[in-house]
Amino acid sequence: MLSGPLAIEIPWDPNIAEISGLLLTWHGLFTSLGILAGVWLALRLGRVIDYDPDDIYSLALVAVPAGIVGARLLFVIERWDFYGTRPGDIIAITEGGISIWGGILGGILGGALYAWWKGFPLLRGLDIGAAGLLLGQAIGRLGDVVNGEHIATATDLPWGVIYSDPDSPAFAHSVAVGAVHPATSYELLGDLAILGVMLVLFYGLFRHRPGRVFFVYLIGYATMRFFLTYLRVDSAETLGGLLRVPQLVSVAAVVVGFPLAIWVWRRPPVTPVEPQLPPGRVPVKR
Secondary structure (H helix, E strand, O other), rough: OOOOOOEEEOOOEEEEEEOOOOEHHHHHHHHHHHHHHHHHHHHHHHHHOOOOOOHHHHHHHHHHHHHHHHHHHHHHHHHHHHHHHOOOOOOHHHHOOHHHHHHHHHHHHHHHHHHHHOOOHHHHHHHHHHHHHHHHHHHHHHHHHHHOOOOOOOOOOEEEEEEEOOOOOOOHHHHOOOOOOOHHHHHHHHHHHHHHHHHHHHHHHOOOEEEEEEEEHHHHHHHHHHHHHHHHHOOOOOEEEOOEEEHHHHHHHHHHHHHHHHHHHHOOOOOOOOOOOOOOOOOOOO
8 A cells, every 4th residue: 555654645446336337436426516516506696696597507508518528629639649640539538538728618608609699698697607617616626636637746745645546547656756736626725715705706896797706717717727737747738838738728818818807897887776666565675
């Protein structure tokens, strides 16, 4: 059994069980729970701003598949040297291989285009969708923590982790270098911290400022992911030989998002809609 000074051992098999030929994994379980939790949070926030719940369900039915396609597409682009000679493997998503940035961009683009096409309140939809997306990301990272799918650099810090199950994707790396940074745990905690800020602003200062919460998410997550990528050794592919792909996407998100955030910031506040009372009813002061 692997061991190391002041290291946390993660001994779990990444696979939970096989049921009728279907393999149930921790990664798949937490991904599914993350999607459900994200839709739930979007519905809760939608009530605050009177966003039609049927429209939220419709957006989820578009954004979730678009996110899956985007997640796979960016992963394939990052590793085109491999997939370019094996085009049949591009659609073999059940064998693993997705990019979180691809999922984010695919989900946002798919949901935004659908909202624009249907005439839904776009900026409000981006606000509640971003909060749901970030909660889903955080829960999904729990699966990465369990199975060790994303490999990080070595560390002698007391919260370094070692994966001791031979079926874990990080097992061989743990044998070679010992304890590593729990990079996915860092991202999980960062996701929750950004989400907390978003919720405070959504219910407070930005309640009548559609779009601002979304850009807190986009720029905040991009900044965090840029620096956390330095701790990852499984995101070594670069475009142009300068920065790794997740870092380049993070920079692009900030470069594109910042001027749009300024435009949203300068927009006047939305006047809250007063509830319509039946004839003869007098509003109750609270």
